[in-house]
Structures are given as structure tokens and as C-alpha cells.
Amino acid sequence: MDFELSEEQRAFQRVARDFAAAEMAPHAARWDEEKIFPEDALRKAAALGFAGVYVREDVRGQGVGKALVVKLIEDATAQDMRQMIAVIGDSENVGSIGVHSSLGFHMVGTMRAVGVKFGRWLDVVSMQRALGRGDADMP
Numbered sequence: 001m002d003f004e005l006s007e008e009q010r011a012f013q014r015v016a017r018d019f020a021a022a023e024m025a026p027h028a029a030r031w032d033e034e035k036i037f038p039e040d041a042l043r044k045a046a047a048l049g050f051a052g053v054y055v056r057e058d059v060r061g062q063g064v065g066k067a068l069v070v071k072l073i074e075d076a077t078a079q080d081m082r083q084m085i086a087v088i089g090d091s092e093n094v095g096s097i098g099v100h101s102s103l104g105f106h107m108v109g110t111m112r113a114v115g116v117k118f119g120r121w122l123d124v125v126s127m128q129r130a131l132g133r134g135d136a137d138m139p
Contacts, residue, residue: 066099077131084129091123105129
């Protein structure tokens with residue numbers, strides 16, 4: 001079995017490392033100290049293909065996050081993807097966990113205290129949802 005990365009995977013890895021070194025690392029300590037949510041840096045990351053769903057604080061609780069996740073599910077299903085994984089960066093993010101649960105995601109597990117943000121330990125919650133035929137047969 002070959003565990004070497006393809007050239008495409010190595011290129012993606014280089015982009016990720018370069019981005020993290022240039023756009024994230026130099027500012028991370030200040031962002032944490034000043035409790036800054038780095039929206040501009042995250043938008044740049046999303047443009048490169050490193051994305052999550054972030055909903056602005058002033059529109060939370062209005063169905064925006066749910067609408068975005070529904071669209072992601074529809075698009076992934078249309079591309080014949082079979083599984084979707086949600087990685088939620090805080091076990092206290094009951095809004096995100098609730099949205100994912102309401103859309104058929106089930107809890108896979110919680111990794112405790114895997115990072116520090118704003119002076120407190122954060123858990124990472126993993127959730128999963130089958131898409132289309134899921135694992136009913138081989139793709």
C-alpha cells in the first residue's frame with residue numbers, strides 16, 4: 001500500500017502551511033489575548049478551500065447557519081458524496097450542535113481539551129450524517 005502523498009496533495013499541503021505561516025501564526029497570540037475572531041483571515045482561508053461555516057453574531061439564531069448547512073448537504077449529495085462530517089470546535093456550541101442534530105447528524109464523539117482559545121480549553125465535537133445511499137452499497 002502506498003502512503004505517499006500525490007503531487008496535488010503535496011501542493012495543497014504547501015498552500016496550507018504557507019497560509020498558516022503568513023496569515024495566522026503571526027497574529028494568533030494577539031487575537032487570543034484581545035478575543036478577536038479573525039473574520040478576514042477566515043475568509044481568506046475559505047477562498048483557498050479551508051472552510052467551515054461561520055455565522056456572524058448579529059444574525060445568529062435566525063436560521064442562517066441551518067440554511068448554509070442544508071445547502072452544503074444538497075451540494076454534496078448532488079456530487080454523489082456518501083458521508084458528511086461536522087467538526088465543531090467547542091462542545092458548548094449548542095447552536096451548531098443543535099442545527100446539525102436537527103439535520104440528521106449523529107454524535108460520533110468529543111475530543112476533550114484539544115485546544116485553547118480565549119484563555120479556556122476547548123473540546124472538539126465530531127458528528128456524521130449519511131448522504132444519498134450512505135454506506136448501503138459501495139460507491
